[in-house]
Amino acid sequence: MAERLRTTFTGVGFPNPFLLASAPPTRTADMMKRALEAGWGGVVTKTIGLQGATNVRPRFAFWKDDDRIMGMTNFELISDKGLDHWVDQIADIKAAFPDGRVVASIMGSTDFGDWEILARAVEAAGADAVELNVSCPHGMPEQHMGAFMGQDPGLIRGATAAAVAGTSLPVWVKLTPNVTDIAQMALAAQEAGAHALAAINTVAGLMGIDIDTFQPLPSVANRGAYGGYSGRGIKPIALRAVSASALATGLPVSASGGIASWQDAAEFLLAGATTFQICTEVMTRGITIIDDLVDGLATYLESKGFEDLDAARGKALPNIGDFGGLDGGAPSRAEVDADACVSCGSCEIACTDGGFQAISMNDSAAHVDPGACDGCGLCQAVCDYGAIDMVRA
Numbered sequence: 001m002a003e004r005l006r007t008t009f010t011g012v013g014f015p016n017p018f019l020l021a022s023a024p025p026t027r028t029a030d031m032m033k034r035a036l037e038a039g040w041g042g043v044v045t046k047t048i049g050l051q052g053a054t055n056v057r058p059r060f061a062f063w064k065d066d067d068r069i070m071g072m073t074n075f076e077l078i079s080d081k082g083l084d085h086w087v088d089q090i091a092d093i094k095a096a097f098p099d100g101r102v103v104a105s106i107m108g109s110t111d112f113g114d115w116e117i118l119a120r121a122v123e124a125a126g127a128d129a130v131e132l133n134v135s136c137p138h139g140m141p142e143q144h145m146g147a148f149m150g151q152d153p154g155l156i157r158g159a160t161a162a163a164v165a166g167t168s169l170p171v172w173v174k175l176t177p178n179v180t181d182i183a184q185m186a187l188a189a190q191e192a193g194a195h196a197l198a199a200i201n202t203v204a205g206l207m208g209i210d211i212d213t214f215q216p217l218p219s220v221a222n223r224g225a226y227g228g229y230s231g232r233g234i235k236p237i238a239l240r241a242v243s244a245s246a247l248a249t250g251l252p253v254s255a256s257g258g259i260a261s262w263q264d265a266a267e268f269l270l271a272g273a274t275t276f277q278i279c280t281e282v283m284t285r286g287i288t289i290i291d292d293l294v295d296g297l298a299t300y301l302e303s304k305g306f307e308d309l310d311a312a313r314g315k316a317l318p319n320i321g322d323f324g325g326l327d328g329g330a331p332s333r334a335e336v337d338a339d340a341c342v343s344c345g346s347c348e349i350a351c352t353d354g355g356f357q358a359i360s361m362n363d364s365a366a367h368v369d370p371g372a373c374d375g376c377g378l379c380q381a382v383c384d385y386g387a388i389d390m391v392r393a
Contacts, residue, residue, distance in 0.1 A: 002016065002294055002295075002298050003163065003390050004283040004298050004301045004302065004306070004307065004308050004309070005017060005041075005294060005297060005298055005301075005308075005309060006308070007086065007274060007275065007308070007309045008024065008338070009196065009252055009254065009274045009275050009309070010129060010170035010172065010195045010196045010252060011129050011170055012101060012129055012170060013101075013193075014041040014042055014101055014275065015039075015041050016039070016040075016041040016294050017041055017265070017269075017274060017275040017276055017297075017309060018040055018041045018265070018275070018276055018278065018290060018293050018294065019040065019041055019042040019043060019044055019103070019254070019275055019276065019277045019278070020032065020035050020040055020042075020043045020044060020277070020278065020279070020282060020287070020339065021044055021045050021256050021277035021279040022044040022045060022046055022103075022105035022131065022133065022174075022277075022279075022285060023046065023076075023279035023283070024046070024076060024279070025236075025279060025282045025283060025287070025370040026043050026045050026046050026091070027046045028080070029090075029092045029093050029392075032045070032093055032102070032221075032358070033092075033093055033097060033100075033178040034095050035287050035290075036097045036100040037097075037109060038092070038287045038288060039290045039291065039294065040286065040287065040290050041101065041275070042100070042101030042102065042103060042128075043093075043100070043101070043102055043103070043274075044103040044104075044105050044131055044277060045079075045086065045089070045090065045102065045103070045104050045105050045127075045135070046078065046079040046105065047078035047079060047107045047133045048078070048079055048082075048083060048086045048104060048105060048106050048107070048118060049078050049079065049082070049106070049107050049108070049118075049145075050082060050108070050114055050118065051082050051083075052078075052079055052080040052081045052082050052085075053077035053078045053079065053080055053139070053140075054077070054080065055076055055077055055080060056075070056220045057220070058218045058219075058220065059074050059075050059076050059115075059218060059220070059227075059278060060073070060074045060076075060203045060218060061073045061207040061208065061217040061218040061227075062073060062207070063207060063208070063231075063233065067168065069231065069232075069280075069284050070231060070232050070233050071207075071229055071230065071231035071232060071233035071234065071280075072229070072230050072231045072280050072283070072284075073205055073206070073207035073217070073218070073227040073228065073229050073230075074202075074227050074228055074230070075138040075139055075218075075225050075226075075227035075228065075262045077136075077138075077139045077140060078107050078133070078136065078140065078277055083118065083121055086104070086122070086125070087121055087122070087124070087125040088125075090102055090104060090122060090125035090126055090127055090375070091125050091126055093126075094125075094126035097290065097389035100125050101128050101129075102126070102128055103127065103128060103129045103130070103131050103172070104122035104127035104129070104130050104131065104184070105130075105131045105132075105133050106118040106119060106122060106130060106131070106132060106133065106163070107132075107133040107134075107136070107140065107145055107146065108145070108159060108162075109143070109144060109146050109185060110145075110149065110155060110158075112158045112159055112161070112162035113162065115132065115159045115160075115162040115163040115166065116162040116163065116165055116166030117166065118163070118166070119162075119163040119166035119167040119169070119171070120166040120167055122167075122169075123166075123167045123168065123169050126176050127169060128169065129169050129170045130163060130167055130169050130170070130171050130172065130174060131171075131172040131173075131198055131254075132159055132160060132163055132171065132172050132173045132174060132194075133146065133174050133201070134146065134147070134150035134155070134156055134159055134173060134174065134175075134176070134179075135147050135174050135175055135176035135200070135201030136176075136201060136202075136228065137176060137178050137201065137202055137203070137204040137226070137227075137228050138202075138204070138225065138226060138227045138228050139225075142350040144322075146176075147178055147201070150174075150175060150176040150178075150179070150185060150201075151176060151178065151179050151185075153184055153185060153187075153188035154175050154284075156173065156185055156186075156188040156189050156192065157188050157189075157191060157192040157268065158192075159192075160173055160188075160189050160192035160193060160194050160364075161192040161193060162363075164192065164193040164194070170195040170196065171193070171194055171195050171196075172194065172195065172196040172197065172198045172254060173189035173194045173196075173197055173198065174197075174198035174199070174200075174201055174256075175189070175197060175198065175199045175200055175201070175241065175245065176201050177199075177200040177201070177203050177234075177237050177238070177257070178203065178204050180208045182199070182200075182240075182241045182244055182245060183244045183245065183247070183249075186199075186244070186245040186248050186249050186251070187248055187249060189249075189251075190251055191376075194251065195252070196251055196252040196253065196254060196274075197245045197249065197251050197252070197254070198253070198255075198256060198277065199238065199241040199242050199245050199253060199254075199257070200234075200237065200238050200241045200242075200255040200256060200257045201228065201255070201256075201257075202227075202228025202229055202230045202257075203228065203229045203230075203234050203237060203257075204226050204228065204229070204372060205226065205227065205228070205229035206224070206226055206227070207227070207229070212355040214352050230257065230258075230279060230280045231258065231260075231280035231281070232258050232260050232280075232281075233258065234257045234258045235257060235258025235259070235260075235264060236258075237257065238255065238256065238257025238258050238259075238260075238268075239258075239267060239268065239271055241257070242255045242268055242271050242273050243271040243272055243274060243316070243317060243320050244273075245373075246271070246272030246273070246314065246317060247272070247317060247320070250368075252274045253272055253273045253274060254273065254274065254276070254277055255268035255271075255273035255275070255276050256276070256277035256278070256279070257258055259276050259277070259278050259281070260278075260280075260281040260283070261292075261293070261295050261296070262292065262294075262296025262297040262300065263296070263300075264276075264299050265293065266297060266300050266312075267316075269297075269309060269312050269313055269326040270312060270313075270314070270315045270316040270317075270318065271314070271316055271320070272313065272314040272316075272317050273313070274309065274313060278293075315380065318329060331375060331389060331392070331393040332375035332390050332392055332393055333345075333368065333370050333373040333374075333375045333390070333391060333393045334358070334359070334368045334373050334377075334379050334380060334389070334390060334391075335388070335389050335390075335391045336365055336367070336368055336387055336388055337386075337387045337388070337389070338364060338365040338387075340385050340386055340387035341364075341365035341366055341387040341388075342354075342385055342387070343361055343363070343364065343365060343366065344360075344385070345361055345366075346382045346383060346384070347359050347366050347379035347382060347383055348361050348366060349382075350378050350379055350381075350382045351378060351379050354378055355374070355376060355378045355379065356372055356373060356374045356376070357372060358370075358372035358373040358374070359373075359379060365387075366379075366387070366388075370393070374391060375393065377390055377393065
């Protein structure tokens, strides 16, 4: 059944669409080889620069909800090793796994020649594709790299064109969500010759503040910085970016941001993505999650009658558009399933204090006043028992 997951992305064949994203889990060749052996479809190296970067410690902070990790902020920079080291690392991986798919993440400066040098070097080392990191939101922008470039269409064009000139490999451009219009950035990459887009890198954020010590989290010698926010919490932002990029350009998209399960991957597939890059979930649960990802997505495709990923890709895109395209004239209202309702009162509280005062409680179930109900959907959202449906009035 896993044969359904074989896919070709920018001319490169992958045994399945799940890739380790460029991040701490791809810091070394040994880590990436273990992932390929475990069954991952491919790996994207830790971002490679001409020179290595110097990190601070600690550099991670987590948002937890009932002990479940919902998101992570980090300000880890690109690899602390330089290009010569990574040429050897990529060659090492390919020697051990000739059919393993290795995407080299690279980052240059506004001197576009950097990108050409890096692209040429990783191709010679044996990489299967190149991903341009013009999107890291912390540390590197201060050096006029990373998201500093990804927020400027002209700089995206320059870096992309240089990388394309330096290699015959497919070039993916990894976009930053920290822009007003990501479609504009996607189009800039396309105009410069990008073969695909990767969306998204982390969202600039501040995880929290210790209310006793007044220190931001994470704290390095009592000081903090804005970092890159990742994990389950950024999934809605990533879904918007992936679908908007696909709609604007028609280019293949490698999705990243908030993918923690096969269900998440299925949503990104329907939104136009071809491959799915994962970082935070691997950091907290390990590379063995690949088994559930592969089995779950393959079973989903079979249950829906899709022969392969191509048959399902982008199925939701025709249903996504501007607000002006929505039918505001068709009324709806809430309808309560009395057998499922437990009379907890959550819907009444929500409707009274945040809605249209249309719900009241009786001894057995919630009651909706159809004349007062606006059909906004708030009550359905807060119901934990699936007792409320929105129906056409």
